[in-house]
Amino acid sequence: MSENKKVEKIVGVKGMNDILPADAPLWELFENTVQSVLKSYGFQQIRTPIVEPTALFARGLGEVTDIVEKEMYSFEDSMNGDKLTLRPENTAGVVRAALEHNLTYDGPKRLWYNGPMFRHERPQRGRYRQFHQVGAEAVGFSGPDIDAELIMMCQRLWDDLGLQNIRLELNSIGNAHERNLHRADLIAYFEQHKDLLDAEAQRRLHSNPLRILDTKNPAMQDMVNKAPKLLDYLDEESKAHFEGVQKILRHNAIPFSINPRLVRGMDYYNRTVFEWVTDELGSQGTVCGGGRYDPLITIFGGKPTPACGFAMGVERLLELMKAAGETHAPSQCDVYLVHQGDEAQMQSFVLGERLRDAGLDVVLHCASAASVGSFKSQMKRADGSGAAYAVIIGEDEAKANTVTIKALRSEDMENNQVSVPFDTAVDYLVDQIAGTGADGDADCCDDPNHIHIHH
Incomplete structure (x- = not known):
């Protein structure tokens, strides 16, 4: 190499961000708070690989979902030809692990995870190609009580993190036979208004019409608001389950609103679905979403097993913590x-x-x-x-x-x-x-063998 030739600087992949030492204390505060809250509800941590078989997501999430169609980082293993994917979400991986290792053989399990996910999309505020999620999965529980507990656990986390401007939206999407009845009427309704459908909606009309309800296109809002509502198609059992969730939330003073257009993006959801949303992050307003996914273990070849869970976007929540004034100044030492x-x-x-x-x-x-x-x-x-x-x-x-x-x-x-x-x-x-420490506060470290000054 010529002595005068300039060496090109290598930079990181766009949308895959470094977490620098100055940012680490805020991440640690968030992660420690999450772990404390989840532990207080009896959840145990599970760690799964970031690479899974592509078929896991194609089968679990649905072939016609945005994630599977255009957002996954998939590749072929050069050693043996296996088709692999960097995980775009982790519910499928956790359920795969629970099934593979017979985790529920001795009863239901409360599990949680924390780690990076990967989706190939345009990087913007709150939306990255490598991003981090914390999630909880309650596997083996069939009643509305676990749905409500997961939601209440989120509320406790927002309280402990000092986040106030997050609101809960709730819906029920019923079971498959209820959605099929609704689907037929929904397609018929949209076909009557086909001239108002944008290109994306027309593409989804027969493959996944429920997702059209989630459109952000302003020109379609009035028409979509008048579409048949899935709540009107629920049978008595699904209605009772949904009312059971609401009853517990009301009794514990957890405010919520019913959003009949809330459907979530994966095919495995049924009955209860929910999102925690904020107006402080622009278009990326959803900071946590989840619901019930009773069909998923059966889709993966296991015996019918009910389950419910959620995932939250860590980067988006950190943005809210910063907006709320949380600085958590970095400190290397005592x-x-x-x-x-x-x-x-x-x-x-x-x-x-x-x-x-x-x-x-x-x-x-x-x-x-x-x-x-x-x-x-x-x-x-x-x-x-x-x-x-x-x-x-x-x-x-x-x-x-x-x-x-x-x-x-x-x-x-x-x-x-x-x-x-x-x-x-x-x-x-x-x-x-x-x-007394440097600020006059008594030490309150949980570990009696480790003493930390509170800066």
């Missing part, structure tokens, strides 16, 4: 170790390990071989780390076997520094951090 001189550096390593043994997060200043950096430059790094305390060991401290501890977040900046013996430094810092 203590930043500053040192000058060979002996001081050796003592800093010893002290750093002792502090970590006591459950503190510690960053030890490291630099180039030529220079470890001045005290001033090291203290600037310490302050930028978000640490509550800087521990300073210079040549004088090394000789006297002491350390200087400086509170970096203290309001009293004139009296924020103290010198203590080297062997008592750990106890001093643990007492300070576990007692």
